[in-house]
Amino acid sequence: MVSAAAILLPLYIYPLQGAWDFVTTAVAKYPDVPFNVIINPNSGPGVTNAYPASDFIDAIASLNVYSNVNLLGYVDTAYMSKTTDKVSTEVETYKYWSTYTQKDIHLDGIFFDDIVDTWTSTSSNYHTTIAHLAHSLNLTVTLNPGTTVPSEFYAIADNILALENDYSDFEAGNGGKVSALGAQASKSSVMLNDFSGSEAQMKSLVQSWVGAGVAGVFITSGGYEAEGSVWNEFVEVVEEVNAGK
Numbered sequence: 001m002v003s004a005a006a007i008l009l010p011l012y013i014y015p016l017q018g019a020w021d022f023v024t025t026a027v028a029k030y031p032d033v034p035f036n037v038i039i040n041p042n043s044g045p046g047v048t049n050a051y052p053a054s055d056f057i058d059a060i061a062s063l064n065v066y067s068n069v070n071l072l073g074y075v076d077t078a079y080m081s082k083t084t085d086k087v088s089t090e091v092e093t094y095k096y097w098s099t100y101t102q103k104d105i106h107l108d109g110i111f112f113d114d115i116v117d118t119w120t121s122t123s124s125n126y127h128t129t130i131a132h133l134a135h136s137l138n139l140t141v142t143l144n145p146g147t148t149v150p151s152e153f154y155a156i157a158d159n160i161l162a163l164e165n166d167y168s169d170f171e172a173g174n175g176g177k178v179s180a181l182g183a184q185a186s187k188s189s190v191m192l193n194d195f196s197g198s199e200a201q202m203k204s205l206v207q208s209w210v211g212a213g214v215a216g217v218f219i220t221s222g223g224y225e226a227e228g229s230v231w232n233e234f235v236e237v238v239e240e241v242n243a244g245k
Contacts, residue, residue, distance in 0.1 A: 003186070003210070004033075004034065005206075005209065005210045005215060005217050006033075006035065006215060006216045006217075007033060007034070007217060007218060007234075007238055008036045008038070008159075008161070008217065008218050009037045009038065009218060010074075010218070011038060011039060011040070011224075012038075012074075012225045013225055014055065015056055015059030016055065019059075020059050020062070022227045022231055023063065024066075026231070030068075030235055030236075030239045031068050032068070032239065032242070033068060033238055033239050034069075035066075035068055035069045035070070036109075036159075036216060038072045038074050038111045039060065039071055039072065039073055041053070044075055044090045045075075045090055045093040045097075046093075048093055049089075049092070049096050050096075051097060056105075057100070057103055057105055058103070060105040061104055061105055064106065065104075070108040070109060071107045071108050072107065072111040073090075073094035073111065074111050074113060075087055075090045075111065075130075076113045076114050077115060078114050080116055080122070080126050084126060087112075088130065088133050091130070091134050091137065092133075092137070094107050094110065094139070095137045095139065107139065108140060109134070109139045109158070110134045110139050110140070110141060110142065112130065112131075112142065112144060113144045114144070115143045115144055115146075115149075115153075116145065117148075117149045118149075118150070119149070119152040119153065127156060128156055131156040132156075141156065142158060142160070142161065143159075143160045143161070144161040145160065145161070145162070146162075146163070146165075147162065147164075148162050148181065154187050159188070159189055159215055159216060160184075160187060161188075161190075161191060161216075162176070162181055162184070162188040162190070163176050163177075163188075163189075164190075164191045164192075164193075165191075166192070167192045167193065167219075168194065168196070170192055171197075178208065178214060181212065185214050185215070186215055187215060188214055188216075189215055190209050190217050190218070191219075192219045192220070193220050194220075194222065194223075195219050195221050195230055202230065202234060203237045205219065206237050206238060206241045207241050217238060218234075220234070
């Protein structure tokens with residue numbers, strides 16, 4: 001029996017009235033599917049040490065109702081060009097949201113984007129610093145290099161987005177293979193955008209990933225700033241594969 005995979009959803013949509021309904025509907029319909037949802041108000045949390053806009057407060061609270069949802073705050077490291085102090089401030093701002101008393105807008109972790117894929121003395125110091133800070137605040141750490149990385153990255157992270165690619169490139173064999181993850185698959189996630197295949201092809205992909213032990217998956221027909229046309233089919237496929245159907 002394979003391990004259940006979570007849906008790692010980059011929800012880069014401003015939460016106007018009803019804009020996140022497709023997510024809450026799926027979360028409620030499939031309570032056995034874990035959803036790790038990345039929240040991104042403004043390429044980060046927005047104003048330092050302040051609560052998010054009221055639209056975000058309402059939308060985040062609507063997701064925190066569900067036990068199968070974990071919320072991750074988006075932080076762009078800009079391939080280490082953003083200082084660790086700046087990154088730390090953004091992480092601390094997300095943590096600050098948990099002090100809001102009128103509604104539950106806490107986040108569970110941080111999604112660090114634009115991570116380098118080489119482990120050097122410089123990258124070691126940088127990523128260890130930001131990961132340690134997040135963990136010290138009881139936040140999980142997801143790193144996004146978008147490709148396979150040395151094992152040292154896995155030692156400091158809870159999850160790594162180890163394959164992020166356009167569907168056509170992936171099908172052409174570009175951008176890495178899930179089979180290359182080996183024992184690291186259980187702490188790895190996979191994302192494909194611009195999916196143009198059939199539902200059967202989608203299910204075959206998800207089956208192969210979950211069978212390999214991958215922890216998180218996402219497939220969309222477009223990018224990350226709108227609901228993809230295959231969203232409902234994708235969530236149903238993940239539920240079926242997790243259940244061994």
